Amino acid sequence: xxxxxIDKVLVSILQKRFKSxxxxxxxxxxxxxxxxxxxEARDFVTGLxxxxxxxxxxxxxxxxxxFSLGPVCEYIIDYYGDDIHPGDxxxxxxxxxMGNQNNDVAVYKPIFHGETLIGWAAAKGHQADIGGAVRGGxxxxxxxxxxxxxxxxxxxxxxxxxxxxxxxxxxxxxxRLSMVAEDLKAQMGSCTVGERAVxxxxxxxxxxxxxxxxxxxxxxxxxxxxxxxxxxxNGVYTGEAAGYYDGKTPGSKYTIRVxxxxxxxxxxFDFSNTDPQTSGFVNGTFTSSASATMLTFLQMVNPDIxxxxxxxxxxxxxxxxxxxxxxxxxxxxxxxxxxxxxxxxAIMRALGPVIPDRVTAEWNPLLCSLTTGTDPRKDEHYVxxxxxxxxxxxxxxxxxxxxxxxxxIDASGGILDQDYEMFEQQTPHLILExxxxxxxxxxxxxxxxxxxxxxxxxxxxxxxxxxxGEGDVEPPLxxxxxxPGALNSMKLIYPDGREHVPTxxxxxTDVPAGTIYYQEAGGGGGCGDPQKRNRQHVLEDVRNGxxxxxxxxxxxxxxxxxxxxxxxxxxxxG
Numbered sequence: 001x002x003x004x005x006i007d008k009v010l011v012s013i014l015q016k017r018f019k020s021x022x023x024x025x026x027x028x029x030x031x032x033x034x035x036x037x038x039x040e041a042r043d044f045v046t047g048l049x050x051x052x053x054x055x056x057x058x059x060x061x062x063x064x065x066x067f068s069l070g071p072v073c074e075y076i077i078d079y080y081g082d083d084i085h086p087g088d089x090x091x092x093x094x095x096x097x098m099g100n101q102n103n104d105v106a107v108y109k110p111i112f113h114g115e116t117l118i119g120w121a122a123a124k125g126h127q128a129d130i131g132g133a134v135r136g137g138x139x140x141x142x143x144x145x146x147x148x149x150x151x152x153x154x155x156x157x158x159x160x161x162x163x164x165x166x167x168x169x170x171x172x173x174x175x176r177l178s179m180v181a182e183d184l185k186a187q188m189g190s191c192t193v194g195e196r197a198v199x200x201x202x203x204x205x206x207x208x209x210x211x212x213x214x215x216x217x218x219x220x221x222x223x224x225x226x227x228x229x230x231x232x233x234n235g236v237y238t239g240e241a242a243g244y245y246d247g248k249t250p251g252s253k254y255t256i257r258v259x260x261x262x263x264x265x266x267x268x269f270d271f272s273n274t275d276p277q278t279s280g281f282v283n284g285t286f287t288s289s290a291s292a293t294m295l296t297f298l299q300m301v302n303p304d305i306x307x308x309x310x311x312x313x314x315x316x317x318x319x320x321x322x323x324x325x326x327x328x329x330x331x332x333x334x335x336x337x338x339x340x341x342x343x344x345x346a347i348m349r350a351l352g353p354v355i356p357d358r359v360t361a362e363w364n365p366l367l368c369s370l371t372t373g374t375d376p377r378k379d380e381h382y383v384x385x386x387x388x389x390x391x392x393x394x395x396x397x398x399x400x401x402x403x404x405x406x407x408x409i410d411a412s413g414g415i416l417d418q419d420y421e422m423f424e425q426q427t428p429h430l431i432l433e434x435x436x437x438x439x440x441x442x443x444x445x446x447x448x449x450x451x452x453x454x455x456x457x458x459x460x461x462x463x464x465x466x467x468x469g470e471g472d473v474e475p476p477l478x479x480x481x482x483x484p485g486a487l488n489s490m491k492l493i494y495p496d497g498r499e500h501v502p503t504x505x506x507x508x509t510d511v512p513a514g515t516i517y518y519q520e521a522g523g524g525g526g527c528g529d530p531q532k533r534n535r536q537h538v539l540e541d542v543r544n545g546x547x548x549x550x551x552x553x554x555x556x557x558x559x560x561x562x563x564x565x566x567x568x569x570x571x572x573x574g
Contacts, residue, residue, distance in 0.1 A: 004212035011213050011220065014201070015306050018057035021197040022046045025123060025190040026059040032186040034179040035128045036426045040418050041387045044125030044187070048194055049073045050214060051117045054309035062126075063298075064337055066307075067291035068100035069122045076108055076154045086112040087161025089188055091171065093130065094153040095145065096329045100288040101337050102149030103130050103137040107184060109191035113202045118210070121194030123187040128383040131174040135372040136383045138466045140247045140505040142281045142332035149334070150174040158188075177381060221310030226265035228301040229314055232355055236261050239350030241342045244473040247280040247335075247505035254278065254324050256339070258346045269293050269347070270318040274325050282505065283327035284336030290317045292340035296347045296409065300358040335505070338468060341365040344409045345476070352479055357398050361442060361525030362476035363409040364392025364451055367469030367488035367504060369517065373460035375428040382460065384427045386519070388417045388434055390469070393441055393449025393523035396482060401537075402449030402524040404436060404546075428459035428513075437486070437520055439548050442475075443555045444482030444526020445533045450546055451486060451521040463511040465492070467502045471522060482526030483555070490519040530555050 025046035033039040045065040047058035053074035058066040075098045076090055090108040093099050099106070106124035110117055130137045131150035142148045150171070157168050172181045202210045240257040257273040277283045284292075294312065298305075305311055319326045325343070327333050345362050352359040368390040375382045394402040394409070405417075420431050433455040442448035471488035478484050492500045495514035502508060538556045541547040552558045 004208050006213065006216050010205070010209075011217050014210075014213055015057070015217055017201060018048055018308075021194055022048055022057050022059035024197065025121065025194045026061060028190040028193045029123060029125065029186050032189060033125070033183045035183050036418060036422060037128055037385060038125050038183055038186075040422060041385070044123065045069065046190055046194065047122045048198060049120040049122060051119055053077050053120065054218070055312070056119065056214070056308055058307055060307070063295040064288065064291045064340055065100065065104055065124050067294045068104070068287045069106060069124055071098040071287050071290075072106055073108060073120050073122060079154045084110050084117060085160045086110070087158060088156055089158035089191070090154055091152050091157050091184070092154050093149070094151050095285045095333050095336070097153050098287050100285055100291060102132070102145070102151075102334055103127050105130065105152065105184060107187040107191055109188070109195055111195045111198050113199060113207055116207065118202060118207065119198050121191040121198070123190040125183060125187055127175075127180045127183060129175050129177045129180055131176070134464070134466065134507065135176050135381065136370050136466065138334055138370050138468055139332075140281055140466065140468065140507050142334065143279055144330045144332055146330070148281065148332050177383065217306065218308055218310035221306045221308050222313045224302065224305050225311050226314050228305070229262065229265050229267050232262045232267065232351070234262050234264065235354070237350040237354055239346045239348065241345035241349060242474065243282070243339065243342045243470050245504055246278040246282045248278065254282070256325065256342050256346045258343075258350055260347065260350045266314050266316065267297070268316040268318065269297075271323060271325050272318060272320050274323040276322060277324050277327035277331055280505070281332035282324070282335045283331050283333045284325045284339045285333050286319050286321075286326045288336035289319050289325035289339065289343060292343040293317050293347065295340075296344040299360065300351065300355060335468060338366050338368075338470075341409050341470065356480060359479070360397040360402065361395030361444070361448060361479040361482050361527045363394045363524050364476050364485055364522045365469060365471035365488065366390055367471050367490060367519070367521065368467065369490065369519065370466040370468075371427065371429070371458065371460070371463060371517075372466075373428075373463035376461050377428060382427050384423070384429070386454065388423070389452065389454035389519045390521055391417065392451035392471075392488070392521035393485060395476060395479070395524035396442070396444050396446035396448050396527035398480070398527060399446065401446050402441065404441075404450040405452050406449055430457045430459060432456055432516065436546060437523070438545055439551050440486040440520070441523030441546070442478045442483045442485040442526035443530040443551070444478055445528030445530065446482075447526045447533070447541070448476070448478070448482070448485045448524030451523040454519045454521070456517055458511055458515045458517060459513050461513065463513070463515075465502065465506070465508045465511050465517070467504060467506040469504050472504055475522060476525045478525035479527050481529040483530065485524050486520070486522035488520060488522050490517070492517060531557050
């Protein structure tokens with residue numbers, strides 16, 4: 001076989017085509033799923049991988065899920081060995097075989113060119129139910145995995161194109177909601193879209209050309225990432241951040257500690273000194289924690305770097321088993337994805353002083369609610385994650401305000417808000433309020449993004465409320481003299497007027513219809529001295545209700561009442 005001559009234009013074409021394929025796969029899921037968690041919030045990801053499970057490209061609707069597909073793909077290849085065939089479809093969610101969270105069920109489909117395995121198409125989505133003790137999958141009272149979910153290690157639901165009905169029935173006999181089966185069918189369809197598109201590419205250019213240019217693309221991407229790491233000064237940097245309440249012990253605190261070592265073109269994130277795992281569900285998995293690390297670091301480098309295997313080669317992560325970031329079997333781990341904001345804050349505190357122009361102030365931590373029950377209008381079960389309420393603001397950075405209401409850092413803005421009318425169609429609830437929260441952003445020369453206030457009235461029967469998150473004790477910190485964002489909070493107001501404040505990891509059953517759920521999701525931290533903020537920007541924020549007159553005067557030093565807007569001239573940023 002003669003050596004393939006590399007065409008750099010074709011390398012670029014393939015990279016862009018991989019990107020467009022995973023986007024097509026994503027559109028297929030959006031248009032065919034039933035659960036609003038998927039079709040509206042887009043709590044799913046799609047990806048393409050080569051024959052060895054190495055990333056070709058991914059569509060990062062939810063980044064923390066995107067970086068969890070590759071490790072499982074490699075595990076599946078090792079698990080089945082030569083027993084992989086055209087027409088196979090494999091399900092997986094098991095957190096103790098490289099999965100990230102029980103509810104996040106992945107579908108993998110091998111891609112063949114003739115009899116040769118050339119790649120994989122994959123789609124992972126957060127399912128509305130996955131068995132376990134609590135409908136919806138979040139069980140703050142869990143102490144082991146079997147109380148959380150049905151474990152699905154690698155298993156073929158289709159083998160050589162034939163449905164294994166016994167396997168299919170076994171899985172869905174242990175899942176409460178029929179829509180989950182339909183949603184996984186949609187993920188299977190998405191993988192078929194990816195499979196066909198990659199096969200057409202190989203048919204067009206030939207397998208040898210495809211493989212040679214893929215290898216060149218990986219190496220070129222690795223070179224770009226190494227160049228980015230070289231811009232971080234060599235050294236050893238440490239940071240830590242804490243979470244509060246492990247779901248079991250009131251007043252408890254757990255700390256994530258990271259040591260970042262930069263040596264020329266390599267970077268190592270070492271979490272060896274992180275606190276041990278808890279006895280409850282506030283634990284992570286290696287994959288969820290590695291994904292959190294990767295997506296945080298990617299916010300500090302060139303956003304045009306292609307997301308493939310070359311990107312991750314110069315990055316090493318040490319996350320010892322037995323820590324809260326990598327709990328040992330058979331620990332409960334559903335909370336793992338939501339340790340991402342704390343992990344991100346630790347990394348930001350380590351690298352912020354070194355590369356301040358590349359690191360944002362801290363983002364609002366997640367504080368979320370999940371409601372389940374029966375919708376009396378349809379006599380059907382419902383499950384809803386309040387995506388509109390959990391989305392606080394991102395941190396400011398030199399030269400740019402934080403994004404208002406963008407969502408938690410593990411989503412990096414990927415999760416969309418629910419449509420109000422669809423929310424009221426899909427659940428028995430009634431929205432009373434959803435708007436930006438004035439003064440929730442950390443003040444700064446570049447302020448943080450605003451959070452939101454959310455109120456809705458529960459209308460179901462047999463309602464259960466599950467809460468999970470942080471941010472009610474320590475706010476997201478500002479940087480370079482910026483102020484912190486606001487704290488998160490939530491409460492229930494019962495029909496008789498009683499008020500109840502849940503903990504941040506709570507399970508409340510028999511919540512009566514007519515109860516009002518109220519939540520405040522804080523804003524992100526500010527960047528830079530607030531007194532240096534552009535006066536016109538402060539005035540515009542006051543006019544738009546983002547900043548109060550009082551805060552404009554007390555924090556930004558601008559007396560709005562004495563300033564005529566026509567006399568406020570735009571200023572250049574410092």
